[in-house]
Structures are given as C-alpha cells and as structure tokens.
Amino acid sequence: MTKKKKTYKSALKEQEGITPPETLSHNSANSIKKKRLKTPSARDLVAGILDGNMTALSRAITLIESTNTEHLKKANEIIANCLPFANKSVRIGITGIPGVGKSTFIEAFGSYLTSQEKKIAVLAVDPSSSLSRGSILGDKTRMEELVKDPNAFIRPSPSGASLGGVARKTRETIILCEAAGFNTILIETVGVGQSETAVHGMVDFFLLLKIAGAGDELQGIKRGIIEMADTIVINKADGNNIKAAKSAKVEFNRALHLYPPKSSEWTPKVSLCSALNREGIEDVWILIQDYLQTTQTNGYFEENRNNQNRFWLLQTIEDRLKSKFYNSAKVKSELQAQIELVEAGKTTPFAAAEYLLSL
Amino acid sequence: MTKKKKTYKSALKEQEGITPPETLSHNSANSIKKKRLKTPSARDLVAGILDGNMTALSRAITLIESTNTEHLKKANEIIANCLPFANKSVRIGITGIPGVGKSTFIEAFGSYLTSQEKKIAVLAVDPSSSLSRGSILGDKTRMEELVKDPNAFIRPSPSGASLGGVARKTRETIILCEAAGFNTILIETVGVGQSETAVHGMVDFFLLLKIAGAGDELQGIKRGIIEMADTIVINKADGNNIKAAKSAKVEFNRALHLYPPKSSEWTPKVSLCSALNREGIEDVWILIQDYLQTTQTNGYFEENRNNQNRFWLLQTIEDRLKSKFYNSAKVKSELQAQIELVEAGKTTPFAAAEYLLSL
Numbered sequence: 001m002t003k004k005k006k007t008y009k010s011a012l013k014e015q016e017g018i019t020p021p022e023t024l025s026h027n028s029a030n031s032i033k034k035k036r037l038k039t040p041s042a043r044d045l046v047a048g049i050l051d052g053n054m055t056a057l058s059r060a061i062t063l064i065e066s067t068n069t070e071h072l073k074k075a076n077e078i079i080a081n082c083l084p085f086a087n088k089s090v091r092i093g094i095t096g097i098p099g100v101g102k103s104t105f106i107e108a109f110g111s112y113l114t115s116q117e118k119k120i121a122v123l124a125v126d127p128s129s130s131l132s133r134g135s136i137l138g139d140k141t142r143m144e145e146l147v148k149d150p151n152a153f154i155r156p157s158p159s160g161a162s163l164g165g166v167a168r169k170t171r172e173t174i175i176l177c178e179a180a181g182f183n184t185i186l187i188e189t190v191g192v193g194q195s196e197t198a199v200h201g202m203v204d205f206f207l208l209l210k211i212a213g214a215g216d217e218l219q220g221i222k223r224g225i226i227e228m229a230d231t232i233v234i235n236k237a238d239g240n241n242i243k244a245a246k247s248a249k250v251e252f253n254r255a256l257h258l259y260p261p262k263s264s265e266w267t268p269k270v271s272l273c274s275a276l277n278r279e280g281i282e283d284v285w286i287l288i289q290d291y292l293q294t295t296q297t298n299g300y301f302e303e304n305r306n307n308q309n310r311f312w313l314l315q316t317i318e319d320r321l322k323s324k325f326y327n328s329a330k331v332k333s334e335l336q337a338q339i340e341l342v343e344a345g346k347t348t349p350f351a352a353a354e355y356l357l358s359l
Numbered sequence: 360m361t362k363k364k365k366t367y368k369s370a371l372k373e374q375e376g377i378t379p380p381e382t383l384s385h386n387s388a389n390s391i392k393k394k395r396l397k398t399p400s401a402r403d404l405v406a407g408i409l410d411g412n413m414t415a416l417s418r419a420i421t422l423i424e425s426t427n428t429e430h431l432k433k434a435n436e437i438i439a440n441c442l443p444f445a446n447k448s449v450r451i452g453i454t455g456i457p458g459v460g461k462s463t464f465i466e467a468f469g470s471y472l473t474s475q476e477k478k479i480a481v482l483a484v485d486p487s488s489s490l491s492r493g494s495i496l497g498d499k500t501r502m503e504e505l506v507k508d509p510n511a512f513i514r515p516s517p518s519g520a521s522l523g524g525v526a527r528k529t530r531e532t533i534i535l536c537e538a539a540g541f542n543t544i545l546i547e548t549v550g551v552g553q554s555e556t557a558v559h560g561m562v563d564f565f566l567l568l569k570i571a572g573a574g575d576e577l578q579g580i581k582r583g584i585i586e587m588a589d590t591i592v593i594n595k596a597d598g599n600n601i602k603a604a605k606s607a608k609v610e611f612n613r614a615l616h617l618y619p620p621k622s623s624e625w626t627p628k629v630s631l632c633s634a635l636n637r638e639g640i641e642d643v644w645i646l647i648q649d650y651l652q653t654t655q656t657n658g659y660f661e662e663n664r665n666n667q668n669r670f671w672l673l674q675t676i677e678d679r680l681k682s683k684f685y686n687s688a689k690v691k692s693e694l695q696a697q698i699e700l701v702e703a704g705k706t707t708p709f710a711a712a713e714y715l716l717s718l
Contacts, residue, residue: 076710079709080706083706087704171708172709309702310701310708311708312709312712313701315708317681317684317715321680322676322680339668342668343669345446348438348442348530348534349530349669350527350530350671350675351435351438352672353671353676354675357680
C-alpha cells in the first residue's frame with residue numbers, strides 16, 4: 001500500500017503540468033491534499049477526477065468497490081457527474097491464458113502508448129481475485145516501468161464473488177478513468193471461464209494474446225474466444241521460438257477464415273510480437289488504429305457501444321431481480337424444502353418454481 | 360393431422376393388450392373415445408395416459424403447449440398426477456448439424472429399440488420451429504417405419520419464441536410420456552445455438568451425431584458440444600465413405616482425450632454406423648447400456664437427474680422474474696426512454712437499471 005501511494009503521489013507531482021478540464025477546475029488537487037485526512041465529499045472527488053488527480057480517482061474507485069450502502073450512493077453521484085466527460089477513449093480488452101506473457105505485453109504496449117502521448121489506464125477483470133487476492137496485476141514487478149509512468153494508472157481487479165459484480169465495478173471504473181483524462185483503457189482478463197465474454201462486452205477492441213507451441217491445440221479449440229478476437233497477437237516470437245510463431249500465425253490466419261464476417265466489417269488479423277524485446281508492439285497499435293478508422297467510419301464503433309450499454313442495462317436488471325428474490329426471507333426458508341420435494345419426485349421443477357414465486 | 364390421428368388410432372388398437380397401471384385404470388381408453396367430441400377432463404386424460412393411450416397423451420401435450428391459462432392449469436394438474444409414474448426411463452439426447460442424417464438415424468435406432476421390446480417416444484427441441492413450422496421431425500416421411508410403429512410415439516418440437524419455453528414444454532412432455540409407459544425417450548435437437556445445452560440438461564445420455572469429411576474442421580471446433588457428448592457416432596460410414604469415417608473416428612478419439620475426465624466417470628466413445636444400411640445401430644445401444652451400468656452403479660445417474668431438476672427449478676424462477684418485470688406496464692412504458700438516455704450518455708446502464716427496478 002505504501003508503495004502504491006508513493007506512486008500516485010509522484011505521478012501527481014509530474015502531472016501538475018497537464019491542463020485541467022474547465023468544469024469544476026477551481027476544486028483542484030490542492031483541496032484534495034488538504035482534505036486527505038477528512039473524507040472527501042463526492043463533489044471534491046469529482047473535481048479531483050476532472051483535474052486528473054490520481055488520488056481522487058483511486059478513492060472514488062474504492063467507493064465503487066465498497067459494499068457499504070452510503071459509499072455506493074456516493075459512488076453513484078460521482079459516476080453521474082463524471083459521465084458527461086467519459087466515453088472519449090478507446091477501450092481495449094486483452095486476454096490470454098496464464099503463461100502467454102500478458103503482464104510483459106501490457107508493460108511494453110502501455111509504455112509505447114505513453115511514449116505516444118497517450119494517457120493509459122490498466123484495469124483488470126478477474127472474478128477469482130477475491131480468493132487469490134488479486135492474482136492479475138498483483139505482481140506489479142512485472143510492470144515496473146508502467147507503475148512509475150505518470151501517464152499510466154494501474155488498478156487491480158475489484159474483488160467480488162460474482163463475475164457480474166466485478167464486471168459492473170470495472171465498467172463504472174472505466175467511466176471515472178475516462179473522466180480523469182485517460183484516453184486509452186486497457187482491460188486485462190485471464191483466459192479462462194466467462195470473464196472474456198464480460199470484457200468483450202465492455203471494450204471497443206478485443207485482443208487475444210497467444211504463444212506458439214505447447215497446448216496450442218487446446219487454445220485453438222476455444223471457438224468462442226477466437227471468434228471474439230479482433231486480433232490475435234502471438235507473443236514470445238523471439239529466439240528459438242520465431243519459426244514456431246510464424247507457423248502459428250499461418251495456422252491462426254487459416255482458423256480465422258473459417259468464421260463468418262463480423263458485423264464490424266473488420267477482418268481480424270494475426271500479428272507477431274516479442275513483448276520482452278519490445279518488437280512488434282507498434283504494429284499492434286497501427287492495427288488498432290486501422291480498426292478504429294474502419295469502425296468509426298462505418299458507424300460500428302458507436303453502435304457497438306450502444307449495444308453494450310443496452311446489454312449491461314438488461315444484465316443489471318436480471319442480476320438484481322435474482323438477488324432480490326433469492327435473498328428474501330421466505331424464499332430462503334423454503335427453497336431447500338422445494339428442492340428436496342423435486343428430488344423425491346413429489347413435484348416438478350416448474351411447479352416448485354411457481355410455488356416459490358407465489359410466496 | 361388426419362394421418363397422425365390414424366396412426367394414434369391404429370397404435371391404440373394394437374396397444375390394448377398392454378396391462379394398464381392399477382391406479383385410475385377404471386377410467387380407460389374407452390371413456391376417452393366416448394368423450395372425444397367433448398373436452399376430456401384432467402382426470403380422464405391422466406387415466407388415458409396411465410393406460411398408454413396415445414390420443415390422451417397427445418391431448419395432454421397439447422394442453423402443455425397451449426398459451427391459454429385454463430389449459431395450463433389443467434396441464435399442471437395432469438403433470439402432478441403423472442409424476443409418480445414418471446422417471447422410469449432412459450432419456451437420450453441426439454444432436455448433430457443438418458445433413459448428418461438425424462432422422463434416418465432415429466428411424467433406424469428407434470426401430471431397433473422397438474424390436475427389443477422397448478417403447479420409445481421421440482421428441483424434439485427446436486426453438487426455431489415457430490418460424491420454420493417444425494423443421495425437426497416435420498418431415499415424417501424420413502421416419503416412415505417409426506410413424507407406423509405402435510410402440511413409438513413421435514411428437515414434433517413445441518413451438519415457442521424462447522428456448523426456455525420450448526425446453527420447459529419438452530421436459531413436461533417427457534414426464535407424460537414416461538407415465539404413458541414409454542421407457543426410452545429420444546430427444547432430438549439441431550446442432551446450432553444453445554438448444555444442445557438445453558437438451559443436455561434434460562437427458563441421461565448425450566449422443567453427438569457426425570459425418571466424416573466436409574466441414575468437419577468446423578464441427579470439431581465446437582468445443583462445448585464435443586465436451587458434452589457421451590458418445591460421438593459417425594454416421595454414413597458406408598460405401599466410399601468408410602475410409603474417411605474410420606480416420607474421423609481416430610481424430611475424434613484423439614480430440615476426446617484432450618478433455619478432463621467427466622464426473623460421470625464415463626469415458627466417451629466414438630463409434631461408426633450407417634443408419635441407411637442399419638449397420639452399427641446395435642453397437643450404439645450396447646454402448647448406452649454400458650453407460651447406464653456405469654452411472655447407475657456409481658450413483659451419477661441419479662445425481663445428474665437431481666442436478667438437472669435443480670437447474671430447471673432455478674432457471675424457471677429466473678425466466679419468470681424476467682418476464683414479470685419486462686411485461687409490467689410501467690417498465691414497458693419507460694424502458695425505451697431509459698435506453699435512449701443511456702445511449703445519449705445521460706445516464707449509466709446501472710443507474711437506468713436501478714431506476715427501472717424502483718418503479
């Protein structure tokens with residue numbers, strides 16, 4: 001924690017040269033500093049965020065991640081006030097199974113982006129992090145350079161039992177990061193389970209990181225994930241690996257041709273890189289710019305964001321309806337008995353459902 | 360329809376030798392016949408079903424498929440009374456993309472089963488059937504023999520806009536078929552979309568039908584479906600196709616080894632058949648009997664049915680909660696406006712959801 005705070009502070013110092021947005025800019029980083037020992041108000045935090053203050057941003061995100069009702073109320077107020085300043089970014093999802101070198105890639109790619117005058121936020125969606133205490137992005141030693149970069153903001157995955165909860169918190173965090181001036185959002189997720197789908201549903205561009213060789217048959221067979229990818233980047237294309245990486249490129253290109261054209265009118269591309277040697281990193285960014293050019297021209301970019309918003313609206317409603325139902329005292333006390341009746345063949349699942357719904 | 364009725368009638372005649380279950384047997388097929396012009400009561404229909412009367416069974420299924428509230432009430436009463444006589448069957452799911460010869464396979468497999476003194480019911484889950492007017496099992500000319508078989512009951516997929524609705528109706532239909540004495544239930548589904556998952560969730564054994572050759576790479580890449588299969592049967596292993604079928608068998612066997620062991624402790628097997636030439640059909644049944652032996656001994660068979668029931672209970676609750684919410688007048692009138700506010704960046708999907716939930 002001490003280390004993190006230091007990073008934010010030093011980042012803050014270096015960011016003082018950045019022009020603050022006009023709105024609410026009278027409430028600046030100074031007022032946040034003065035009030036550090038007190039709890040800053042929603043208004044203070046909004047001002048700090050719009051000012052690009054990373055401490056304010058971090059504190060607001062902590063409110064989003066809280067389970068305390070008062071905190072959430074405050075978080076909602078902050079989000080509502082940041083919303084008009086959000087959306088002006090490109091959101092990039094990065095997935096890949098453990099071992100493909102995600103952290104090294106993000107370190108290299110992120111540093112390249114900040115060298116191009118981008119302000120980047122690195123977030124993560126890892127529903128298992130409540131158990132593993134933040135495995136993703138936890139090992140910040142792998143992102144040594146980015147951690148010290150004043151134009152980079154790194155935040156580990158929010159913890160939470162459910163993917164839905166984690167995804168919601170990350171989506172809201174994106175809004176705050178954008179309002180704080182971060183124009184390139186990288187969202188990392190581990191390539192297992194349903195979390196890729198959640199991340200795919202909150203980004204403009206979806207990057208699948210792979211390596212040639214071991215276990216690749218199995219990687220390749222995950223149809224759904226390959227289908228979601230806007231690009232497949234084969235990492236570790238260096239040393240003795242180059243030949244294998246090149247043949248993997250041919251193979252993935254062939255695999256991509258098996259899928260029907262995307263509604264984005266974008267043809268997914270396969271590229272090679274060595275994050276370790278910082279090779280092929282710029283190519284990835286050029287590719288993403290191509291994608292943005294295509295989809296902003298044909299209208300898909302905006303349409304996709306609208307579809308994502310609609311999806312999250314409906315998803316949130318459904319999550320809430322369920323949690324309200326299952327947490328009601330009557331249902332809690334009768335659910336198990338109904339399950340037992342069903343198992344004993346005394347009632348059907350449908351009749352049991354009707355009964356529970358009638359409570 | 361005329362043809363279908365004739366089939367039921369002739370089946371009825373041939374079934375008169377079957378011993379009726381003791382309960383309610385005073386109310387026999389005769390009373391159903393007498394009351395044909397009137398609407399039979401739930402009690403009449405239950406009696407008919409327990410008597411193995413296919414007309415009564417068909418009428419009761421029609422009630423399950425109705426959208427009329429009175430019909431559904433009656434259907435629920437019938438199901439509740441049939442439930443004690445259900446469950447004594449093996450439920451087999453059969454899936455495969457169009458062109459693998461599902462109908463021919465079911466014709467051959469079904470006829471083999473009835474020759475082994477089994478009573479089979481052939482049902483289908485095809486959520487698109489409301490549009491295509493029952494593509495699955497619609498073309499009964501492909502099941503000429505089975506249609507005339509007094510020990511076979513064939514029912515096309517219920518229509519319905521949602522997979523959930525279709526799946527529910529099919530599950531309830533299984534109960535009635537079992538109560539009517541059908542001890543082997545075949546449930547067909549087309550190998551696209553989510554319907555395999557629904558069928559997998561209502562059967563004891565899941566059979567994936569394939570053919571060698573064209574498009575097989577794509578078939579093979581559907582990881583989820585291969586993972587669900589308890590057996591892969593390669594059909595059309597005849598004539599010039601035999602060699603290709605044999606090499607496909609090797610390939611699928613290899614693919615199956617990539618997956619972790621199943622909790623059923625059953626190792627999925629690949630077998631060859633020619634439904635057209637009635638070859639390899641008995642092998643499939645021997646394999647299923649092996650599976651039943653394994654899973655009834657280790658307890659998985661019952662555990663799986665319990666898990667399925669729990670799944671359908673929760674699924675039904677969730678479907679109902681959603682449909683109640685979205686059909687409420689207030690939500691109907693405000694949902695679109697909230698979606699537009701989200702799209703205009705005036706509110707977040709989460710805030711809009713909260714607002715709609717507060718109505």
